[in-house]
Amino acid sequence: MDNLMLNVSNIQTFIGQFHILEGVSLEVPKGAITVLLGRNGAGKTTTLKSILGLTPPREGIVEFKGNPIQGKRAYDVAAMGIGYVPEHRAIFSNLSVAENLKIAERKKGDLDKKADFIFELFPDLKRLYKLPGNHLSGGQQQMLAVARALVPDNDLLLIDEPSEGLAPILIQQMMEAIRSLSSKTTVLLVEQNFRMASQLAEYYYIIDDGKSVQHGKMADLVNDTETVHRYLGTAVGALGGKR
Amino acid sequence: MKNFSKSNKTLLIVFGLLLILGLFAYFTMGQTSFVRTSLSGLTIGALYFMVAAGLTLVFGLMDVLNFAHGTTFMIGAYMGWQFFTNPSFLFGVAPLLIAFLAGISANTLLQVYVTQWKIDESKREWIKRGLILMALVFGLIGVWGIDFLDLAETAMVAITFTTNPLSELSPQLPLAVFWYRPLLMLFSGALLAVAIAGPGDKTKTLHVDNAKRGWIVVAVLIVLTIVSVLVRESGPEAVLLMNADLRFVLSLLVGALIGAGFGAAMEASLIRPLYVRPMYQVLVTLGVAYVFKEVIQVLWEPLAYQMSRPPFFSQPGKADNLIAWFSTHNTTVDILGVTFPSYRLFIILLGILMLIGLAILMNFTRFGMIIRAGVQDRSMVEALGINVRRVFTLVFALGAGLAALGGIGAAPFIPVQPNMGDAFQLQGFIVVVIGGMGSYSGAAIGALLLGMARAFGDYLALKFSLSPAISEASTVIIMAIILIVKPSGLFGKKE
Numbered sequence: 001m002d003n004l005m006l007n008v009s010n011i012q013t014f015i016g017q018f019h020i021l022e023g024v025s026l027e028v029p030k031g032a033i034t035v036l037l038g039r040n041g042a043g044k045t046t047t048l049k050s051i052l053g054l055t056p057p058r059e060g061i062v063e064f065k066g067n068p069i070q071g072k073r074a075y076d077v078a079a080m081g082i083g084y085v086p087e088h089r090a091i092f093s094n095l096s097v098a099e100n101l102k103i104a105e106r107k108k109g110d111l112d113k114k115a116d117f118i119f120e121l122f123p124d125l126k127r128l129y130k131l132p133g134n135h136l137s138g139g140q141q142q143m144l145a146v147a148r149a150l151v152p153d154n155d156l157l158l159i160d161e162p163s164e165g166l167a168p169i170l171i172q173q174m175m176e177a178i179r180s181l182s183s184k185t186t187v188l189l190v191e192q193n194f195r196m197a198s199q200l201a202e203y204y205y206i207i208d209d210g211k212s213v214q215h216g217k218m219a220d221l222v223n224d225t226e227t228v229h230r231y232l233g234t235a236v237g238a239l240g241g242k243r
Numbered sequence: 244m245k246n247f248s249k250s251n252k253t254l255l256i257v258f259g260l261l262l263i264l265g266l267f268a269y270f271t272m273g274q275t276s277f278v279r280t281s282l283s284g285l286t287i288g289a290l291y292f293m294v295a296a297g298l299t300l301v302f303g304l305m306d307v308l309n310f311a312h313g314t315t316f317m318i319g320a321y322m323g324w325q326f327f328t329n330p331s332f333l334f335g336v337a338p339l340l341i342a343f344l345a346g347i348s349a350n351t352l353l354q355v356y357v358t359q360w361k362i363d364e365s366k367r368e369w370i371k372r373g374l375i376l377m378a379l380v381f382g383l384i385g386v387w388g389i390d391f392l393d394l395a396e397t398a399m400v401a402i403t404f405t406t407n408p409l410s411e412l413s414p415q416l417p418l419a420v421f422w423y424r425p426l427l428m429l430f431s432g433a434l435l436a437v438a439i440a441g442p443g444d445k446t447k448t449l450h451v452d453n454a455k456r457g458w459i460v461v462a463v464l465i466v467l468t469i470v471s472v473l474v475r476e477s478g479p480e481a482v483l484l485m486n487a488d489l490r491f492v493l494s495l496l497v498g499a500l501i502g503a504g505f506g507a508a509m510e511a512s513l514i515r516p517l518y519v520r521p522m523y524q525v526l527v528t529l530g531v532a533y534v535f536k537e538v539i540q541v542l543w544e545p546l547a548y549q550m551s552r553p554p555f556f557s558q559p560g561k562a563d564n565l566i567a568w569f570s571t572h573n574t575t576v577d578i579l580g581v582t583f584p585s586y587r588l589f590i591i592l593l594g595i596l597m598l599i600g601l602a603i604l605m606n607f608t609r610f611g612m613i614i615r616a617g618v619q620d621r622s623m624v625e626a627l628g629i630n631v632r633r634v635f636t637l638v639f640a641l642g643a644g645l646a647a648l649g650g651i652g653a654a655p656f657i658p659v660q661p662n663m664g665d666a667f668q669l670q671g672f673i674v675v676v677i678g679g680m681g682s683y684s685g686a687a688i689g690a691l692l693l694g695m696a697r698a699f700g701d702y703l704a705l706k707f708s709l710s711p712a713i714s715e716a717s718t719v720i721i722m723a724i725i726l727i728v729k730p731s732g733l734f735g736k737k738e
Contacts, residue, residue, distance in 0.1 A: 054622050078628035090623050092616040103612050104627050152628070 004063075005030045005156050005186040006051065011060030011070070013043075013050045020046045021057065022210040026188075028156070028203075033178070033187045035201035035218070037194070037232055043210040044190040045087055048158045051188075052084055053077045065155065079106060083149030087160040087190075089141040091148065093134035097125060100133055100144055104151040111151050118147045121177045139170040146177065156186045163193045175200055194232055198222050206231045253733050257688060261695070268699065279581045280702045281695070286587045288694025289594025293649025294667045295674035295686040296601060297506075297642020303618040303681015305635050306521060307514060310528040312646050313668025314535050315502050319647025320654040320663060321539055323498030324550045325397065327490060329411040330479040332394040332542075333497070338471040339385060342425035345464035346432020347439075352457045354440040362443030371438045378434035385427035389416065395542045409483055415476045425468050491553035495651055502647020503640040510639035515632065532668075539661045547658035556586040556655075586655055593652050594690075597645060601683050614638060618681040673722045679735020688733060693718045 006028040013021035021043050028034045036044045049055040051062055053074040062070040069077050078084065091100050101111055101118070119126040122143040128136060136144065142162060149157055162178065163171045175196055181187060182200075191197040197204070198218055205215040208231055221227065269277045298312050325332050362370060394413050415421070474481075482490060509531060517524045551557070555572050562568035562576040568585055576585045605611035613634055617624045625631045650664065657663060674693055678685025700714025725733065 052626055054626060073630075073632075074622070074625045075628050075630045078626055084623075084626040086623060086626070090620055092619050092623070094615055094619055095612065099612050099616075103609075103616055103624075103629075106628050148627075 003030050007063040009061045011050055011057035013046055013055055013057045015055055020210055024212045026205055028188050030186050032202040033182045033189055033200050034203040035189045035191050035197045036205050036207055038207040042207045044207050045160055048160055081155040083154035083157045085145050085149045085159040089145050091133045091141050091144050096130055096132050097128050097144055100148055101151050104148045106152040114151055118150055122147055139166050154185055158188050160190045163196050171196060275580050278579045280698045282583050284695035284698030285591045287697050288691045289591050290649055290653055291670050291674050291693050292594050292687055292690035293597060294646050294671035295690055296683050297645045298671045299675045299681055299686045300638055301642045304614060304638050308525045311531040312671060313664030314532040315505060315643045315646040316650040316667050317664035318505055319498040319502040319650030320659050322501040323494040323651025324654050324659050326497045327494040329397045330482045331413040334475050334478045335394045335415050338425045338468055338475060339428045341464055341471055342428040342468040343432040345461055345468055346429045347436045348464060349433055349461050350436035350439050353436055357437055357440040357442050358444050360443045367443050370442050374434050374438035378431045381427050381431035385424045412479055425472055488553045488555045498651030499644045499648040503644030506643020507636050507640035510636045536661050545661055547660040550654045550659055552586050552655045590652055598687050673718050676722055676732055677725050679732025682734040685732055685734030692721060696721055
């Protein structure tokens with residue numbers, strides 16, 4: 001399995017007393033965008049956090065580039081080359097835009113090397129560079145959160161709901177950015193917006209009630225209206241997938 | 244300008260209120276009383292700040308309510324005072340402690356080998372316990388028979404500079420009967436390091452890439468051990484014979500460093516295993532506070548000692564003004580018609596320097612940036628690949644060091660006694676609540692407010708012959724008002 005960037009097999013994650021993930025298995029191929037689909041509360045975010053070690057799985061195996069990483073501390077996992085863009089635009093609002101990017105450096109000079117690439121993707125950030133994070137609009141914060149994950153050399157990006165709460169025009173811009181990213185790194189995306197997901201991703205996994213229930217190529221899912229309706233029903237209706 | 248007033252609204256309101264109150268007080272009290280009371284307030288405020296700065300950072304970043312912070316303040320005072328007055332104790336203990344540290348810091352280096360041992364899983368725990376027990380035995384033999392009480396013995400009243408400064412010195416064990424003790428401590432530490440490294444535990448994450456730095460740390464500590472063994476007997480004498488002002492500056496450093504080391508050791512050994520059980524952490528810090536208060540009482544008895552001021556602040560007489568003082572170094576100095584002890588001005592200066600230093604650290608260094616980010620969202624900081632645990636230890640050490648520096652700074656004008664930190668602990672908490680958790684600038688404002696409230700409260704109590712409890716109550720009243728108006732504190736952002 002040389003072409004696998006990430007291999008998750010049957011992870012079980014508990015948060016306190018609650019059994020959140022009851023067997024999630026994923027195979028994320030190199031150089032493509034894979035999307036995790038599922039209803040609210042299905043366990044998509046917890047899956048990303050379990051991969052990274054923020055909510056360590058109690059059982060199961062997580063392999064990154066062929067090395068087992070389950071049980072390692074999150075900072076060790078991240079330093080191996082995994083970037084994380086959390087949901088709700090979790091930037092550091094009391095730090096400036098520049099500091100938000102600077103803090104992600106793993107080696108001195110990371111930011112200088114990547115600055116041009118980042119500003120090409122998100123030209124707004126160049127203008128806002130000196131401003132504190134809490135002066136940014138929602139869309140700008142989301143862009144900053146993605147940009148932050150691009151500062152160090154990451155082989156895999158875990159991106160959690162990049163379109164959440166964004167205006168349609170910004171969703172378009174975010175999609176373009178993620179698409180151009182995927183030429184450089186592998187992306188594992190969580191996305192509620194089925195239209196965005198279907199246009200971006202090559203592969204999909206559906207997570208339902210803490211289990212991975214179905215997976216395959218995105219192109220096949222788009223035509224399978226029954227599955228889409230069964231597992232993602234509300235999401236498609238609400239976000240205008242059929243419009 | 245509009246932006247500035249918007250983002251610093253609270254600050255402007257607080258200073259506005261202070262200004263109004265100040266003007267009112269100035270015209271009702273008259274200049275002399277006002278200046279004297281304000282200066283006392285600043286002195287108290289500076290001390291509160293030194294305690295609260297560490298408390299607020301530790302709470303903001305790690306959610307640890309540190310009840311041992313006042314104890315750190317007290318330990319800083321004792322250690323600095325000992326270095327200044329009778330360094331025999333510190334010099335006698337240093338080789339043992341540094342040797343033990345050298346042993347235990349080999350832990351990450353040993354991990355590479357120790358984890359590869361072929362040990363049956365059922366026996367691992369027993370081997371670990373055996374190792375810890377052996378470490379304990381080695382450690383006990385290492386310190387057995389040293390008369391620590393004799394080393395620590397110091398006169399209650401500060402020696403004056405006319406008497407022989409060496410009269411305080413206690414004799415050290417001769418090298419011929421001492422040399423093996425650091426070795427035993429080194430073994431003890433190394434055994435403990437093996438136990439921590441996890442014998443046979445192949446699942447541990449290895450940090451092989453840090454090996455080079457690890458070797459350097461161990462090597463430096465071993466060299467330090469040897470040096471400290473060699474200077475053990477002559478060191479105290481040399482310290483006492485050096486320029487007393489220089490000795491005082493060194494005492495500040497020694498007190499702060501020992502405090503920082505105490506904080507780091509406490510975090511690494513007791514707090515770290517309990518991050519999943521915050522309630523236990525609170526209890527542990529409370530326990531540490533009691534234990535170390537007792538230890539100090541055993542060593543120096545429950546007495547109040549008086550530390551002498553360095554000659555830089557203690558020439559007899561009164562300087563006419565601040566500029567004249569720089570050439571005379573009198574005990575007191577005349578400021579706008581008020582006779583004020585010059586050493587207290589130094590405390591105010593120390594507080595201001597600390598605030599400036601912290602501001603630089605927090606705003607212009609990567610470490611400060613990580614702290615500010617971590618106060619807001621520490622799991623995201625970890626997800627960026629930053630070892631948050633190490634940052635925790637460093638922040639704990641930093642906070643403890645600041646409190647200890649406050650302690651030794653305060654030692655020349657408040658009695659050095661085992662419970663000297665208690666009042667500061669309580670007021671420190673109140674400052675943190677007022678200023679907002681995790682905000683060092685909030686702590687500065689809170690400390691200033693409380694210091695002023697105490698000073699002016701005392702003045703009012705004296706003037707209208709009220710109970711002095713009014714000034715103590717005033718701080719709690721301020722806290723209550725701020726909690727009602729702004730529950731997150733003046734500059735707190737975290738829920």
